Amino acid sequence: MTSAVSLQQVSRHFGAVRAMDSVDLEIAPGEFFAMLGPSGSGKTTCLRVIAGFEQPTSGHIEIFGETAEGVPPYRRNVNTVFQDYALFPHLNVLDNVAYSLMLRKVDKVDRHRQAEDALALVKLSGYGTRRPGQLSGGQRQRVALARAIVNRPKVLLLDEPLGALDLKLRERMQDELKSLQRSLGITFIFVTHDQGEALSMADRVAVFSDGKVMQVGTPEDIYNHPNSRFVADFVGSSNVLPPDFTAAITGQRAWASLRPEAIRITPSDGAAMQGRVVARSFMGSTVRLGLDVNGVSLHAVVPASTNTTAIGDTVGVAFAPEALHLMGREA
Amino acid sequence: MTALEGGAILPRRGGIFGALSDAFWRHPKLLVFLMLTPPVLWLGIIYLGSLLALLLQSFYSLDEFSGLVVPEFTLSTYAQLFRPSNFDIIVRTVLMAAVVTIASGVVAFPIAYMAARYAKGKWKALFYLGVMLPLWSSYLVKVYAWKLILAKEGILNWVFEGLHLTPLLDAFLAIPVIGGNSLSVSYTGTFLVFLYIWLPYMILPTQAALERVPVNLIDASGDLGATPSQTFWHVIFPLALPGLVAGSIFTFSLTLGDYIIPNIVGSSRQIIGQAVYAQQGSAGNIPLAAAFTVVPIVIMGLYLWMAKRLGAFNAL
Numbered sequence: 323m324t325s326a327v328s329l330q331q332v333s334r335h336f337g338a339v340r341a342m343d344s345v346d347l348e349i350a351p352g353e354f355f356a357m358l359g360p361s362g363s364g365k366t367t368c369l370r371v372i373a374g375f376e377q378p379t380s381g382h383i384e385i386f387g388e389t390a391e392g393v394p395p396y397r398r399n400v401n402t403v404f405q406d407y408a409l410f411p412h413l414n415v416l417d418n419v420a421y422s423l424m425l426r427k428v429d430k431v432d433r434h435r436q437a438e439d440a441l442a443l444v445k446l447s448g449y450g451t452r453r454p455g456q457l458s459g460g461q462r463q464r465v466a467l468a469r470a471i472v473n474r475p476k477v478l479l480l481d482e483p484l485g486a487l488d489l490k491l492r493e494r495m496q497d498e499l500k501s502l503q504r505s506l507g508i509t510f511i512f513v514t515h516d517q518g519e520a521l522s523m524a525d526r527v528a529v530f531s532d533g534k535v536m537q538v539g540t541p542e543d544i545y546n547h548p549n550s551r552f553v554a555d556f557v558g559s560s561n562v563l564p565p566d567f568t569a570a571i572t573g574q575r576a577w578a579s580l581r582p583e584a585i586r587i588t589p590s591d592g593a594a595m596q597g598r599v600v601a602r603s604f605m606g607s608t609v610r611l612g613l614d615v616n617g618v619s620l621h622a623v624v625p626a627s628t629n630t631t632a633i634g635d636t637v638g639v640a641f642a643p644e645a646l647h648l649m650g651r652e653a
Numbered sequence: 654m655t656a657l658e659g660g661a662i663l664p665r666r667g668g669i670f671g672a673l674s675d676a677f678w679r680h681p682k683l684l685v686f687l688m689l690t691p692p693v694l695w696l697g698i699i700y701l702g703s704l705l706a707l708l709l710q711s712f713y714s715l716d717e718f719s720g721l722v723v724p725e726f727t728l729s730t731y732a733q734l735f736r737p738s739n740f741d742i743i744v745r746t747v748l749m750a751a752v753v754t755i756a757s758g759v760v761a762f763p764i765a766y767m768a769a770r771y772a773k774g775k776w777k778a779l780f781y782l783g784v785m786l787p788l789w790s791s792y793l794v795k796v797y798a799w800k801l802i803l804a805k806e807g808i809l810n811w812v813f814e815g816l817h818l819t820p821l822l823d824a825f826l827a828i829p830v831i832g833g834n835s836l837s838v839s840y841t842g843t844f845l846v847f848l849y850i851w852l853p854y855m856i857l858p859t860q861a862a863l864e865r866v867p868v869n870l871i872d873a874s875g876d877l878g879a880t881p882s883q884t885f886w887h888v889i890f891p892l893a894l895p896g897l898v899a900g901s902i903f904t905f906s907l908t909l910g911d912y913i914i915p916n917i918v919g920s921s922r923q924i925i926g927q928a929v930y931a932q933q934g935s936a937g938n939i940p941l942a943a944a945f946t947v948v949p950i951v952i953m954g955l956y957l958w959m960a961k962r963l964g965a966f967n968a969l
């Protein structure tokens with residue numbers, strides 16, 4: 323099957339800065355794909371290369387099997403929801419949404435009807451006559467979304483779409499984006515630095531670091547089987563264990579990751595491994611503990627109901643050996 | 654950290670400034686009142702007040718026999734504006750101002766666009782210097798320099814001669830209204846000098862408006878399928894329009910009011926500024942001069958109203 327978006331050895335250099343370095347990605351049609359990474363990791367550049375705002379320094383891009391390098395943005399059937407929405411301040415909401423239809427010379431009645439439909443999809447019916455300046459951040463976001471989907475593009479790109487929203491609104495928009503994507507069947511590619519967002523929304527996630535793709539996989543894959551220290555560290559809050567520590571338990575010298583919730587706290591008497599509690603924060607249903615085990619710092623998330631430890635206590639630290647995930651790469 | 658002496662509340666600062674700071678903090682409106690009073694007095698009484706006093710004169714009339722101003726309310730002075738000789742002056746001036754404004758916009762826009770979009774660092778400094786430098790030298794010197802450039806024995810004629818294009822220039826000068834004996838005594842000459850002198854007033858506001866157009870709006874437009882020219886007409890131009898209108902207010906009203914440039918470079922037929930100068934000076938007809946002064950004000954009012962109706966300020 324043809325990929326929706328295919329990047330083959332794509333690099334984008336700005337002078338000496340390698341914003342994208344030999345990136346390979348295959349994104350399937352209809353997929354909800356997340357590009358996750360810290361700021362400066364190249365995920366936004368990757369999005370801009372797909373949109374056509376940036377041309378790759380080298381490599382090959384295909385969108386639904388057609389070569390895309392050298393093709394300007396206005397000839398790509400790909401639309402973008404910008405991080406700060408980029409709504410046109412001189413047009414009202416309806417004309418913002420109908421902008422792409424106006425360019426294609428769809429007649430006024432028809433384009434306003436289609437724009438109303440798109441506004442209804444994002445639950446903003448009746449807001450057409452307002453100006454972007456009169457809307458809240460969440461509403462502007464919906465307008466940007468309606469404007470990007472009114473044409474039913476082949477691929478929808480979302481650049482940190484929920485970044486500027488408060489927590490409650492964000493959670494609601496996550497659900498709405500997912501159901502919207504399911505009902506439209508459009509390939510969604512979204513960029514985020516929020517691992518929780520990437521894991522909860524995406525079918526597959528690509529983790530970026532320093533312009534490179536570190537790992538691509540389903541959220542479960544990435545979370546449970548990180549292939550590098552970076553991914554283990556960045557996705558969620560895995561403990562990253564040095565080779566010496568791993569060797570003492572498994573006999574193999576390799577970096578390993580250990581999920582905080584895999585750690586159990588036992589009475590210190592007779593425990594095989596002991597640690598000292600150096601930090602404790604109450605999270606509601608769980609307690610997050612910072613532990614010092616022979617100079618290696620670990621953190622554990624344990625149920626609040628059974629935990630009575632205090633800072634300075636010595637406790638037993640236990641986990642199933644199979645919870646330890648050895649990582650191939652040293653990086 | 655250095656611990657401050659004393660308790661949680663620090664003692665009052667001494668002296669008159671300490672007391673004033675506290676008073677202003679407690680009564681913020683007092684500070685606003687004190688700061689606004691002098692400029693409001695200046696603007697309200699000396700600036701607008703004297704303008705109103707002048708306008709009042711336009712409702713008086715001149716006694717044709719005694720040559721004295723009759724301080725009685727009448728519209729007869731305004732009626733005089735519609736006499737063919739006076740009305741010609743108004744039409745001529747408005748046409749000149751309109752042509753100068755449109756040409757300024759056309760010349761200024763690409764310069765402003767380059768400066769706003771592409772000039773960085775020292776190039777931007779060079780742009781500002783280049784635009785402002787002509788403003789630092791005397792207006793009269795520049796106008797007389799233009800007179801020399803445009804004169805029959807001037808450098809422009811010399812260049813045309815060198816290029817064997819003199820017939821072309823002569824053919825242009827033979828055109829009625831815009832032509833004349835030489836460029837320096839034609840409307841074309843007046844137009845060129847106006848264009849030169851007012852250009853910075855068009856470039857600067859246009860550049861400021863273009864600079865405020867966010868780059869991501871241009872990206873968004875292209876993303877939604879707009880070719881560069883569509884992006885220009887649907888996004889960049891509407892957002893730069895308030896700047897162009899601001900610039901055109903300068904070029905339009907400055908042309909409506911100027912009397913020095915057309916006196917030095919141009920034909921003998923007057924424009925409004927010259928008419929005002931002549932009426933209040935040698936003719937001693939202050940009421941008619943005042944009535945002429947009202948014309949640019951009314952025209953500017955109409956112009957702004959039309960600009961607003963056409964949506965020029967929607968992006969503000």
